[in-house]
Amino acid sequence: MNRQAINDFLGGGLGPIPLGSPAGGGLLAFPAESFISPLLDLTVPTLGIELVPARPGYFAVPSGNAIILVEQAAGTQTSPPTTRAGSDPGHTNSIPSASTQPTSGAINGLIAAGALPGFTIGPVSTANTAGVQQLANTPIILDIVTGAQGTGGYILKAKIEIRVFWVAVS
Amino acid sequence: MQDFLGNGLGPTNGLVVFPLETYVTDPIDLTLVTPGIEIIPAKPGHVPFLVGSTWIIEKASGTQTSPPTVQGGTNAAHNNVFTSNTSPANADVTGATPPSISAGVGAAIPSPAAVTANLPVIMDITAGATGTGTFAVVARLSVTIAWFAEG
Numbered sequence: 001m002n003r004q005a006i007n008d009f010l011g012g013g014l015g016p017i018p019l020g021s022p023a024g025g026g027l028l029a030f031p032a033e034s035f036i037s038p039l040l041d042l043t044v045p046t047l048g049i050e051l052v053p054a055r056p057g058y059f060a061v062p063s064g065n066a067i068i069l070v071e072q073a074a075g076t077q078t079s080p081p082t083t084r085a086g087s088d089p090g091h092t093n094s095i096p097s098a099s100t101q102p103t104s105g106a107i108n109g110l111i112a113a114g115a116l117p118g119f120t121i122g123p124v125s126t127a128n129t130a131g132v133q134q135l136a137n138t139p140i141i142l143d144i145v146t147g148a149q150g151t152g153g154y155i156l157k158a159k160i161e162i163r164v165f166w167v168a169v170s
Numbered sequence: 171m172q173d174f175l176g177n178g179l180g181p182t183n184g185l186v187v188f189p190l191e192t193y194v195t196d197p198i199d200l201t202l203v204t205p206g207i208e209i210i211p212a213k214p215g216h217v218p219f220l221v222g223s224t225w226i227i228e229k230a231s232g233t234q235t236s237p238p239t240v241q242g243g244t245n246a247a248h249n250n251v252f253t254s255n256t257s258p259a260n261a262d263v264t265g266a267t268p269p270s271i272s273a274g275v276g277a278a279i280p281s282p283a284a285v286t287a288n289l290p291v292i293m294d295i296t297a298g299a300t301g302t303g304t305f306a307v308v309a310r311l312s313v314t315i316a317w318f319a320e321g
Contacts, residue, residue: 031189034316067219067279069318106281115282117320119219161316163190163221 032063032165039071042081042102042156043147051085052094052140052164059087059134060164062094066122067161068102073111075154077104082146083123085162087138092129094140094162099123107148107156122160136169190221192314197228200238200258200307201298209242209313210251210291217244217285218315220251223274225258225309227266232305234263240275242293243283250283251291252276263299263307274311287320 035052052060080100086093106120140162148156193210210218237257243250258272266272275293291313299307 034188034190036318064221067316067318069217069219069285069320071320110282113282113284115284117217118282118284119279120281121279159318161219161318163316 032163034161034163036069036159036161037142039157039159040144041147042144042158043149043154044144045147046144049142049144050139051142051160051162054087054137054139055166056137058166058168059136059138060094060140061134061167062124062126062129063163063165064125066095066101066124066163068120068122068158069117069161070102070107070110070120070156070158071117072155072157073107073116075111075150075152077107077148077150077154077156079149080104080107081144081148081156083142083144083160085124085140085142086129087135087140088133091141091143093132093134094129095124095142096128097145099128102156102158104150122162124162134167140164188317190314190316192312194226194312195293195310197308197310198295200295200309201300201305203295203298205248205294205296207293207295208290209293209311210315212288212290213317215287215319215321216317217287217320218251218291218317220275220277221314221316222277223252223311223313225262225272225274225311227258227263227268227270227272227307227309229268229306229308230263230266230270232264232301232303234260234299234301234305234307236260236297236300237263238295238299239297240293240295242275242291243280244286244289244291245284248292248294250280250285252278253280254296258307258309264301272309274313285320
């Protein structure tokens with residue numbers, strides 16, 4: 001069984017292709033993947049939530065904005081949570097530290113409409129972290145730096161989803 | 171067993187990962203009003219989120235003067251995955267050399283809209299495309315989604 005056949009059997013893709021390989025250009029080793037956090041209380045500062053696991057030899061590039069599935073919400077949100085995420089020590093190379101989603105308008109709209117569980121836009125876009133170094137072999141860690149605040153029996157529990165594609169490093 | 175059944179892990183206290191999935195419809199005559207087209211099957215315990223979509227034009231002739239109106243969702247009104255919109259665009263149909271592509275039904279979040287697990291996504295063509303000069307348009311819709319475990 002050759003390398004191609006073994007990788008096909010294992011479902012693991014081809015892995016990094018050496019530069020100069022005539023068959024290397026354009027090969028896609030892994031499909032894009034969607035990672036979803038456990039249900040999070042976004043009113044509570046929480047550091048160190050592993051959002052995307054490490055993949056040896058690869059770094060993960062977020063694709064577009066994250067999506068938030070709001071499972072429980074009540075009251076009125078007056079201030080959104082502040083989140084960040086990344087594979088770097090500061091946890092900011094995937095979601096920059098200034099991210100303040102879900103917005104109060106989005107959450108209060110879902111509550112007012114009784115549209116729960118419901119989707120809303122989350123933090124992250126590739127443009128937000130352009131030019132920032134990415135690190136292979138390292139998980140993406142999510143931090144809720146400051147919790148969301150609100151009034152009137154306010155609660156907010158949600159899952160955060162991030163889509164990534166994998167880039168092999170040589 | 172869940173892996174074997176292809177249903178995923180369901181709610182857990184850890185990471186949940188699924189590959190993004192792409193579903194493609196059979197060829198659809200976009201000139202006809204057609205409700206009730208299942209475009210994404212139900213996945214037990216999960217709700218789909220639309221990441222992107224593309225029309226694949228399979229047949230086109232004449233001049234399209236008005237695109238079809240489509241909507242889709244898991245709710246009774248079929249509008250909580252993508253709201254009513256018009257696509258594919260006239261410019262992408264008229265003069266197309268099939269197979270060709272056109273922007274799909276949009277990936278914006280219908281807001282605010284509740285979502286429900288265990289239900290398929292149903293698309294309705296609420297108004298057919300119209301045109302002139304032996305106009306015809308047949309296309310498939312490709313939708314890419316991420317799955318959320320609910321609960």
